[in-house]
Amino acid sequence: MPLLKSLSKKPSASKSAFRLKGGLFPLTLLEISHYERADFEQQLTNKAAEAPIFFNQTPVVLSFEEFDGDISTLPLGELVNICKAQGLLPVALRNSNTELQTQAKHIDLAIMPVGRVKPSKDVTEAEPETAPPENTSVAEKNEDTDEPNAARSAEARSEFSHSPTKTVTTPIRSGQQVYAPGGDLIIMASVSAGAEVLADGNIHIYGALRGRALAGVRGDTSARIFCQSLEAELVSIAGNFKVDEDLRKDHWKSAVQASLDEHTLCITPLV
């Protein structure tokens, strides 16, 4: 796992034009069960009227897992155009077949591997105004998320949660490691010295942070770390880190959040 790999605080002398970084974004699935042009267009228009904020250049993955009928003959280009007209931007296909994939290539759609999907609720019905998209993370399906020996007994992961948040209610002890792949980690206790907590998203600690906390381990620079008492050995966001000695200077033993400003890790008090 690329935890501290991208640490280099200063870019190398010969500036490279780009960097490839892991990103993890929530994507909405448009699960299509049947297609008949007029009907589809009407339904989608109605939906867009219900949740205008959501239908705003929103990337979606077209999924045909529940499609009844033959998808080989589906007019993919037409379907995509209807979506675009309503503010949805199809970016990829999943659960398709070879015929459909050939069509997809012509209209520049990516092919997503078939994989495990979280139990889904209709996003727009769930919360029509804010419409948090279904968390179907690309990274989670593409990569083997090898979960380190976590405090297994302690973790509780709700089957019905919208995001893959991992919640731990017991202390994380020295020598233990807990990782929340694809989402946030919430710890309702302290993290001991010699323990390590990691998340692809944010880390919330309702207790003291005495060990190591690494958020955004797949490169999400917007990830944050919150804790009630900063006594950490190391705090890292997307590979940008501070160790104990730096951390002691300010806000030691107080409630703080850590976030990234450009490539600088900032520790600010929580009021």
Add this chain to the structure above:
Amino acid sequence: MAKIIVVTSGKGGVGKTTTSAAISSGIAMRGHKTVVIDFDIGLRNLDIIMNCERRVVYDFVNVINGEANLRQALIKDKRAENLYILPASQTRDKDALTVEGVERILNELAADGFEYIICDSPAGIEHGAFMAMYFADMAIVVANPEVSSVRDSDRILGILQSKSRRAERGERVEECLLLTRYNPERVAKGEMLGVTDVEEILATKLLGVIPESETVLKASNQGIPVIHDIESPAGQAYSDAVGRLLGEEVEHRFMSVEQKGLFKRLFRRSA
């Protein structure tokens, strides 16, 4: 149903064997049929503290290997009516302990009507310590008021709640902390961690605080578990701890230098 209690610490020499001898004697003296098992294979300390080393014929490993039965190996304590000792082998190594073997002996002891099975763990986090804790329903984690000991205890708590059989079944091992060799004067001078520091770091229930006392060494040289010395603060502190273990509400003592003053003040206020 027998209750299996492991006395463990991670760090060596903190007072596990002293505690096992005292606690098992104390529980037995209150009328419960109790056995204390020495898991420190190859070292044999418990039988010396219990003053029965000359009565050892068969040991724990003999019973596991079927070379003797339990009845032959159990030594009846001369002081406490309901107490039996299962000594360790001096000649074998720790690998003689197997999960199946240990489980069989524990089941036999339970079937024999033992109410409490106290397991005196060796130091470290290796095989012997693992065997001692694996079947535990409850753990008494012994720590001295210093950073390295507390850190090791934290580690042991983590292992306990993730690797024990209860953990494997998704249950928790009941845990409690026994702070031994506590010296309030040195705590006041800042040379040792205080009770509240340790409690805060370990975030676990405090079973008791055993003061540093030379009567402990004297008692172990004489082969009399210190709990029999009702004059000594250490003996009294162990008695209190046994009371709490059996569910009584017992006020903590021996924690501060000016303890009498504090008590008086408390009484006056509540009156």
